[in-house]
Amino acid sequence: MAHVSDLIAEDIELYLKTHENKSLLRFITCGSVDDGKSTLIGRLLYESKMLFEDQLTQLEADSKKVGTQAGDLDFALLVDGLTAEREQGITIDVAYRFFSTDKRKFIVADTPGHEQYTRNMITGASTADVAIILIDARKGVLTQTRRHSYLVSLIGIRHVVLAINKLDMVGYSEEVFNRIDHDYRVFAKKIGLQNIAAIPMSALKGDNITELSRNTPWYSGDTLMSYLENVQVEDAAEQSGVFRMPVQWVNRPNLDFRGYSGMVVRGSVKPGDAICVLPSGRESHVARIVTQEGDLETAISGQSITLTLTDEIDISRGDVLATTDSPPGVANQFEATVVWMTDEAMLPGRPYLMKIGTKTVTANVSTVKHKVNVNTLEQVAATRLELNEIGVCNLSTDQLIAFDPYSEDRDTGGFIMIDRLTNNTVGAGMLHSALRQSRDNSQWQNIDVNKQAHAAIKGQKPFIIWFTGLSGSGKSTIAILLERKLYSLGKHTYLLDGDAIRHGLNKDLGFTDADRIENVRRTAEVAKLMVDAGQIVLVSMISPFSAEREMARELVAQGEFFEVFVDVPIQAAEERDPKGLYKKARSGELKDFTGLDSPYEAPENPEVRIDTTTQTPEQAVEHIINYLLGIGVLG
Structure with a gap:
């Protein structure tokens, strides 16, 4: 007598074999809040018999809790699994669901309708073949409908179902359906959406979901399920035959094997094919296509493989392997x-x-x-x-x-x-x-007198000391005294002061966030050039944003950038107010003043922290010198 577990295993194997040869369609549902996306997906799961008995029992119980009429089911509860979603009545995350019919397998992404969560909609749409745009028949085409449709067009989805939902709320009006269909197609034409199938429906009641509804005798097109089962989608990239494989991993288990692993995202490849590696442009031929199941004669789009090549060439993660006759x-x-x-x-x-x-x-x-x-x-x-x-x-x-x-x-x-x-x-x-100026118009020149040569003749290690802090913190005072000290030690220095730079190099910049970013970027690039010339560069500027200070650090080599945070409470800086700037800002004469109506992001891990409420400028300089001596850059 067969064991129960053996029977279950046989059922699972039979189920998998039944479905493994079916095509897979990925689709997304999107629209405005309360258009019925979750209800629609729940209805599809229910109608495709993809619910277990315990799920159905729980659905019936949950439907009663939320006040659904006796005998009706709230299908949205199948998808809105997060407590926060049920409490707020909106979908706040992308919910992926799998279901299958006799003809096809499906993966559906239920994406948020609320404008705040548009980013989640993009996530769901990025791999979809079809988009179902839901419209509440009572409301018509809304701003969020247009936004989602525009994003669908941008992302490259070419097949759209216009699901005009909740027709039961407008008496199954053909006139309402036709008006919304017309309004949407006028907009869709402007953004290049052409393959549109408009379907009148009620996800709650089941109209035109799996069977044509008696409530819409004026409609004779596809049901939603029929459309999804039969729509033919073509991947232009796959059909083109042009091979692309981004390298995810250089596979080197031993000295006798070097392979390059990744997923074929476009076209196909076979042993003997000539390929090139981008961006380097080096060329070789495919030797083997290696997988866990053994070598392949051909690999196609969607397969994860490891390629070995006939030549030893430098390839790293992020490089792209491509056909030589049509490279990216x-x-x-x-x-x-x-x-x-x-x-x-x-x-x-x-x-x-x-x-x-x-x-x-x-x-x-x-x-x-x-x-x-x-x-x-x-x-x-x-x-x-x-x-x-x-x-x-x-x-x-x-x-x-x-x-x-x-x-x-x-x-x-x-x-x-x-x-x-x-x-x-x-x-x-x-x-x-x-862009036309990209890549080849600007080339680095090989220079014999390089940074090392400049530094050697000056007898020093070049680096940047970057002072940051609020206006009135004492940055410039300390920087001036530090430069004097370094000069007395025989060092070649230059001070880039924020105020001085704004009178020359950056005099065209204001004090918006964008201008502040550009102010730091230009100054950092100048400081980098001075380091290349062998100088010790002192930069004194508020530089309020962490991202730009980190950008400045990354322009030079490790160990060539030292951040000095002149840390003082804004109350103390305002009491000093040596330039009268805080007073002007308080009176409204100065806008976007750092620390008051424009943010300052304090460094979390500066190399040196100075508190000018407890340290004199001279003590601050001694502190910085001791730090530089301690790490060996002033030797």
Whole structure:
């Protein structure tokens, strides 16, 4: 007699075999708050018989708790699994669900409708083939409908279901359906969405979900399930046959094997194929395609593999392996569309981490060319991007990267931006093209008289001492005294004072956050050049933002940047007020004054911390000198 566990195992194996050859469709539901997204997905799970008995029992019990009419089920409860979602009545995260029918497998992403969580919608849409845009028949096309549709178009989803929901609330009116359908198509045409299937429905009542409803005799098109089972989606990148594989890992288990692991994101590859490595441009041929199940004759898009090559060439994580006859572009300056996804505004010049494929680089937005009004599609002048805003920008990266335009390949053309301090994702983007000045127009020259030669003739180690602190903290006083001391020790120095720089190099800059960032960036670049000339550079400026001070640190080698935080309470700085700036700021004569109406981000781990309420400037200088002697840079 067969054991129960053996029978269960047989059932599982039969189930897996039944489903393994079905095609997979990924789709997303999006729309405004309370349009019925979670209810729709719950209904699909219910109708596709994907609920276990205990889930159905729990659903019935939960439906009674929330006051659903006797016999009815609140299908949204199947998806809104977070307590916070149930309490607030809104979906606040992306919920992924799997279900299957006789014809197809599905992965659906239920994304938030609230404007505050647009960033989560982008996450869900990034891998989707189809978007279901829900519209409440009582409300029609809303701003959030347009925003989500615009994002769907940007991300490259070409198949849209216009789910005009809650028709039961308007008497199943054909006139209401046709009006909303017309209004939406007028907007969709402007953003390039063409493959639109409009379906009248009630997710709550089940109208036109799996069967055509008697309540809409005027509609004879597909049901939602029929559409999802039969829609044909084509991946342009996969169909092109052009091979792309970002390297995720250099696989070196022993001295006799070196392979390059990653997922084929585009096209196919087989042993003997000529490939190139980008951004270096080196070429080789594929020797083997290695997997855990054994070597393959061919690898196609979606497969994770390890390639070995016929030549020993330098390849690192983040490089892209590609076909030699149609390689990706290589650049370090780009035009891109950026969707900003955090409360703190995106500021030009501020350094962020940029992750594209398996490569992470430092990047900044050099220019915001314009932002887009999602209602009118008007291009609006802008200098920054706020939460949920979409803009076309020029980007610069600190190293060359391989890329394809996003319109050709999502994997090698899409990127995210990450805050360097918090590691939070703050933006997502799509690369359009390289800028003309990118890559080849500016080349580093080999210079015989280099930093080491300049330092040797001066008999010193070059470095930067960066003073930061509030206005009136005593930065400049200490910096002047320190330079005198270093001069008396025979050191070659130069002081870059914030006020002096604003009278010359940075006289075109104001005091907005963007201008402050640019002020620090220019000063840091000058300081770096002086370090290359063998100088000891003292920089004294408020430099209020941690990200820009960290950027300045990374411009020079490790051990060549020392942050001195002149730490004084704002009350003490205001009492001193040597330039009368606090008084002017309090009276309204000065706007965006650091410490009052503009933030100051204090260093968390400076090399030296000075408290001028307890130390004299002379004692501060002695403290700094002792630190520099202690680490051996003044020897």
